[in-house]
Amino acid sequence: MYAMAGDAMRGREAGTLDEMRATAWVADQARKAGLQPMGDDGTFFQWWPMHRTRVGDGSEISVGDHELTMWKDAIVLSRGNSDLDLPIVFVSDSAALEHTDVHGKAVAMVLPSIATQPPAEFTIRGNFQSTTSQLVRRMASDIARAGGAAAILIANGTPDQKMAFDATATVTMRGSYTIDSAGAPAGSYARSSAGRGAQAGRGGRGGFASAPTFWFRHDMLGAVQAPDAHLKAFVFTESFDYPSGNVVGVVRGTDPKLADQYVLYSGHQDHDGVRYPVMGDSIWNGADDNASVSVAMLAIARAFVQHPAARPVLFVWHGAEERGLLGSRWFVNHPEVPHSQIVAVLNGDMIGRNSVDSAAILGVQPPHKNSDALAAAALRANAELTHFTIDTSWDRPTHREGWYFRSDHLPYARAGIPAVMFSSLLHPDYHTPRDEPSRINFPKLKKMADWMYATGWIVANAPQRPDVVANFKLER
Ligand SMILES: [Zn+2]
Structure with missing residues (x-):
């Protein structure tokens, strides 16, 4: 957390070298965690062009x-x-x-x-x-x-x-x-x-x-x-391409019959970079958003490496989420494994703040729920292990923040893949330079990582892959 969201990473903004530095760092950590590369050409990386238009x-x-x-x-x-x-x-x-x-x-x-x-x-x-x-x-x-x-x-x-x-x-x-x-x-x-x-x-x-x-x-x-x-x-306006990248790694499963059924963990490594100062600090560190999930995924990866599940588990850190879910949209358009082989997406965005006793999961209520079994697995993991009081209001179509539409599970859900999102929700430091590692609630982050891990463990070992809700249709 302190490495990834420290000032040396300069806020990891997509479209700058700062995101590339973070992307390379994540890939290095993924390798150290024991993941096998699952990106392009035998690497951990999936690079793609981000198209940008701005005033020259x-x-x-x-x-x-x-x-x-x-x-x-x-x-x-x-x-x-x-x-x-x-x-x-x-x-x-x-x-x-x-x-x-x-x-x-x-x-x-x-x-x-x-x-x-x-x-x-x-x-x-x-x-x-x-x-x-x-x-x-x-x-x-x-x-x-x-x-x-x-x-x-x-x-x-x-x-x-x-x-x-x-x-x-x-x-x-x-x-x-x-x-x-x-x-x-x-x-x-x-x-x-x-x-x-x-x-x-x-x-x-x-x-x-x-x-x-x-x-x-x-x-x-x-x-x-x-x-x-x-x-x-x-x-005058100018347009140009600049690379952003996803980091993709895998832990193979133990059951050869399930070798083409991937459980996918999702987060994003980018944040908002160096911007105007707020109280003398111009680096928007993005500790909660989304180093919290990025480092939780490394911990979850180590756990699966030590104890592989029946199904393979794929880890995708997406680039340029803050620029409009671009990395996840790219991955869905250019998946490293076919859509039909991704059985569930467990996305997290901001899981290290607010009360240690409460949290949220999105994609478990209609019209956002697109898999009964995946929703049930997440709720069961919480009931048996983490015991969060779940704030259900953010998963409703009437919620003014539209939180469901603001992270990387969305392109997967739109593509018909079972998907949920874990979050500890907004706080006053959201998208400010005060989203710093020192302000992370580490016991909370640990519990949220446990919840995501346990949910993935249930899905990766279940006899059946999760269902897909028929006629899934989002409110927008
Ligand atoms: Zn985020």
Whole structure:
């Protein structure tokens, strides 16, 4: 845990060398645990191209003599290329648009203050960010509708808006990520971009203005309000591939008749990398998310190596989960063993926080349950061994977090493979630099690893492979 989620790993962000370092580290640990390689070409690795589209580094924005530093002074919110040289007209608010000639001009407005909302019941962070971001988009839409040629929204100088600006910049500068859809099972993720779950809380794009849209830091207000202020913007998008990777290892079973029936343990080794500082720390360590499951899988692997089960057990650490479940989607599209030979997927995401007495499992209630036997095995393992009080609310389709849709079991379930997800659920350090090894509840992590291990042990030794629920259909 301390090695994988220490600062030296720099937050393991997919699309950077930091994830590759973590991927290589996991493979090395898997080898030491006694797993046999089950990736490509006799290695532990399955490398695949992550396709990325973002605003190009050479893009330039200036106001008069001020050259703005991209993502520090300005966020580009619109998509596509633009080459602009426009006079700037400053208006007080959307209502003033009616009495102002904005045609052919860049229209600038200061964002009004919006009341800081108390955190929603479960969404720990990001409410204010998404509310502010939606406000920016709505005002930009007003400007576009009034005939403005470009929209400039300026932060009003409050700490809340500064934080919302930084949070939006850090996401937007990275662009969007996807994988080629070749090999996708029919009806699964055909041509879809990043996984919807991973986008939760970021705010929708519906009704967004068609004009080029920029969000400026508060410091730019003077330059924008200067007489004869001019906006020059040369913005272009670029697309490229960068490798991400899955780590795949196996423990062979003892029963030759079951040699083609794999129980699959799933986690992800990536996290969110180095971003803007929170309380002086800019490394988003991802100890709970998801070093907790990654290291639990190593422990489970050692246990199966010592005492192999009847069936073989496959271990897959997925890359780029945080970028939209990309590694698991890739593996499902390009499986190292055929889908028909994967009898169950036991995924875990964040299993090292909150009370040692309670936990959650998803995929055991309709419409998320896609195997009665797998659900029963997990519940039996808990009843006999770990005795967690199970929080059942997160597995319901009505739960506002949509937790079921936010981790790597989902592509497998959509492909018709029995799948469950183990989790100790959200906490205030979720997706912040405070998700550190020192804040892990190690007795809890040990118990969750026990639960995942015992469930896999039951499934891997059962006389029958788990059933698949007929007519399985998720709510979205
Ligand atoms: Zn995660």
